[in-house]
Amino acid sequence: MTNHEAEPLLTPAEVATMFRVDPKTVTRWAKAGKLTSIRTLGGHRRYRESEVRALLxxxxGTDSMGQ
Known part of the structure; x- marks a missing residue:
């Protein structure tokens, strides 16, 4: 088990709430490479809490949302 697996993961809705955007916007950011997503076995996106908080x-040293 790596450190990444033990790290808390957030749903698109949770990330959207933190940034005050629509969850579909969070998905667009992931598709554009502005935010790293992890896929669950069911195909759902999850985001590393540490990365989300760093962007927020x-x-x-992290990608800017305004690129």
């Missing part, structure tokens, strides 16, 4: 806080 504007931490240097």
């Amino acid at each position: 806080s504007g931490t240097p």
